Amino acid sequence: MARVEFDNITKVFEDTSGPIIAVEELSLDIPDGEFVVFVGPSGCGKSTTLRMLAGLETITDGEVRLNGEPVNDISPRDRDIAMVFQSYALYPHKTVRGNMGYGLDLSTDLNDEEVDRRVVEAAEMMGIEDLLDKKPGSLSGGQQQRVATGRAIVREPAVFLFDEPLSNLDAQLRKHMRTELSRIHSELGITTIYVTHDQEEAMTMADRIVILNDGQLQQVGSPKQVYYRPANTFVADFIGSPSMNFFDVDLEVASDGTGTLVGNGFTYSVSDSLVDLVGGDGEYILSIRPENLNVDPSAPSERSFEATVDVVEVIGSDNFIYLDVAGKECRLRAPSETEPEEGDVITVSFDEADLHLFDRNTEEALV
Numbered sequence: 001m002a003r004v005e006f007d008n009i010t011k012v013f014e015d016t017s018g019p020i021i022a023v024e025e026l027s028l029d030i031p032d033g034e035f036v037v038f039v040g041p042s043g044c045g046k047s048t049t050l051r052m053l054a055g056l057e058t059i060t061d062g063e064v065r066l067n068g069e070p071v072n073d074i075s076p077r078d079r080d081i082a083m084v085f086q087s088y089a090l091y092p093h094k095t096v097r098g099n100m101g102y103g104l105d106l107s108t109d110l111n112d113e114e115v116d117r118r119v120v121e122a123a124e125m126m127g128i129e130d131l132l133d134k135k136p137g138s139l140s141g142g143q144q145q146r147v148a149t150g151r152a153i154v155r156e157p158a159v160f161l162f163d164e165p166l167s168n169l170d171a172q173l174r175k176h177m178r179t180e181l182s183r184i185h186s187e188l189g190i191t192t193i194y195v196t197h198d199q200e201e202a203m204t205m206a207d208r209i210v211i212l213n214d215g216q217l218q219q220v221g222s223p224k225q226v227y228y229r230p231a232n233t234f235v236a237d238f239i240g241s242p243s244m245n246f247f248d249v250d251l252e253v254a255s256d257g258t259g260t261l262v263g264n265g266f267t268y269s270v271s272d273s274l275v276d277l278v279g280g281d282g283e284y285i286l287s288i289r290p291e292n293l294n295v296d297p298s299a300p301s302e303r304s305f306e307a308t309v310d311v312v313e314v315i316g317s318d319n320f321i322y323l324d325v326a327g328k329e330c331r332l333r334a335p336s337e338t339e340p341e342e343g344d345v346i347t348v349s350f351d352e353a354d355l356h357l358f359d360r361n362t363e364e365a366l367v
């Protein structure tokens, strides 16, 4: 069991083309037992952060602590951390039993019986008891993934690290393994840090999501917080599929105090409380999720706008409707019975409660 702290961590790689700042002044406190998921685009520093915690990468600046103890100078094998890699990293010539017990044989003074007891217990937990005498080469990708996770469980570590463990599996198996890994986490309660590209994985598995971009922390929060209250335009754009709509708008406040957001191709009248919240006239970025836009011919004109239907994509329960708003693409997610024709001009509205406003200079959230 462990609390994990990243205290102002920086990692700079020296490359032939010059220094690369992979992680910049990252601070994060992960309480014991939490399931944290790191997400962000390729190259944002997710794996490097994980590898610094595991001791596989040196730390340029800052301190990593486990249960309050600095571990910067502690060797990987003495950190009591187990890592599962995307490639599984199984030994091809050892059986599943041999692979799962290997780390324990080396790093502990447990006798063979105890090692085997733990291996069988972990194999049962992962549903791979009948594979124990097979070699990795004869296993499917999903089975190899289970062995790699089982090997981490056997070690009974203080912290589990997963680096894109499901990326090599097909979509259906990924979904299944997601549930399995969440179940393992609730059974064992071990602090877990999980890296993925896949935001659906992040949203469904995480207690808290950590969003990185360019080596910098963008937001830390529960799946609901990052979805409903994105801290900046990067998070707003990154989380959610299809992604949010963004419009440059000016807030114009009339002499009687009423406010109107004016964008290219639409105006939208807002409440006094919203005007108060953002502090009056100014340039903002308005964003709204596709599922918060409604096709509503009866919406009042000061709270709606007209758009031309470009494409309607049928995805089963819902339709994705791609719209043209004064030359800009806008995405709307509607129930399947809302199926306008391409070329139709429709009236689109949304609730003020669903809009987000960001400062146009800093791109930080205001509302």
Ligand code: ATP
Pocket (backbone or CB within 6 Å): 013, 014, 015, 020, 021, 022, 040, 041, 042, 043, 044, 045, 046, 047, 048, 049, 197
């Ligand atoms: P991905 O999702 O593609 O795995 P990531 O978010 O895990 O990406 P990192 O692998 O942590 O990103 O890489 C962060 C940055 O550090 C990238 O710019 C990468 O090119 C650079 N980097 C990583 N490892 C090294 C290295 N050994 N030498 C030089 N640069 C490196």
